[in-house]
Amino acid sequence: TMRPRLRVVPLLLVLVLVLVRIEAGSTFPAPFTRTLQATEPAMEGNDVTLAQHLLKRSPFVKSVPLGGVFDNETVTATRMFQRGHGRPVTGEVDADIAALLLALHTDDGYVDDGTPVQELGFKYKVVIPVHRNRSLLATATLRDGRNKILHQMTCLLHGQDGPDGKALNQFTNSGETPTGLASFDLNSPEGDPATYGPYPVNRAVQGTKGNAQFLYPQIRNGILMHTGEWNSTVIPYSHGCIHCYPEDIRKVWKALVEIGVEVRPNTFGKLPYPYAPQGLLSIFQIDKQKKP
Numbered sequence: 001t002m003r004p005r006l007r008v009v010p011l012l013l014v015l016v017l018v019l020v021r022i023e024a025g026s027t028f029p030a031p032f033t034r035t036l037q038a039t040e041p042a043m044e045g046n047d048v049t050l051a052q053h054l055l056k057r058s059p060f061v062k063s064v065p066l067g068g069v070f071d072n073e074t075v076t077a078t079r080m081f082q083r084g085h086g087r088p089v090t091g092e093v094d095a096d097i098a099a100l101l102l103a104l105h106t107d108d109g110y111v112d113d114g115t116p117v118q119e120l121g122f123k124y125k126v127v128i129p130v131h132r133n134r135s136l137l138a139t140a141t142l143r144d145g146r147n148k149i150l151h152q153m154t155c156l157l158h159g160q161d162g163p164d165g166k167a168l169n170q171f172t173n174s175g176e177t178p179t180g181l182a183s184f185d186l187n188s189p190e191g192d193p194a195t196y197g198p199y200p201v202n203r204a205v206q207g208t209k210g211n212a213q214f215l216y217p218q219i220r221n222g223i224l225m226h227t228g229e230w231n232s233t234v235i236p237y238s239h240g241c242i243h244c245y246p247e248d249i250r251k252v253w254k255a256l257v258e259i260g261v262e263v264r265p266n267t268f269g270k271l272p273y274p275y276a277p278q279g280l281l282s283i284f285q286i287d288k289q290k291k292p
Helices: 008-027 046-056 072-084 095-105 210-215 246-258
Strands: 124-130 138-144 149-156 180-187 201-209 224-226 242-244 279-285
Touching (some): 046 072, 046 095, 072 095, 124 180, 201 210, 210 279
Parallel strands (some): 124 279
Antiparallel strands (some): 138 149, 149 242, 180 201, 180 279, 201 224
């Protein structure tokens, strides 16, 4: 009796191809999920916007558009970046280049300048210096329009962890709270005390400087400063929001109302935001980004 021949080579080839696809998909650093390259029509999306802003921070890139379209100018900028770092000059943002961009240029260099926000037409500002390691607690300072300190409190700006157990970066949904300057406004309670606490919340509206400038609200929306009904004295990780203790959020609400800040009806993230924001949120990193 003749034995049937096993089709070993084709099966091995299929297995290798599957493994290559799985490995390639898993190597992209969040929020990147695909290779950005020249196509017709040109690729568009938030990942393109992020790549362009990170490329702009490179000393090797002369110019790059910021419109979220992977056009010929962006291809040229990518080639400049690759050439400057001794990488193959392909003009494509693959997993390797995406990881290098994040490693080198996540830090936006934003620093709060201490300007009284009354001069800018606002009634209050929340200032939060943070560490690169967001598991470390931060101290938030609430100031009125003339820079008088109204309240200081402990808070946590750590987002969720990814599948690898590492913190999701600030460009990723549910990741760390972004650094930079953004308009801020007091909204009525969220309606879910267990998750958001029973008090009015502050909502990040529109970014103006740093990473917040291109993240709010186009890429990340619904970033709040709030509390919750937690079963522990330990502040839990958020989905990108600023988590504070209940008593502090209550004091912030009372202090803001006392200086004339209105509690706006909660928009629950609906865009466009219908009110003129009354405050500013200023978050900046106090330790420099470690370079690979």
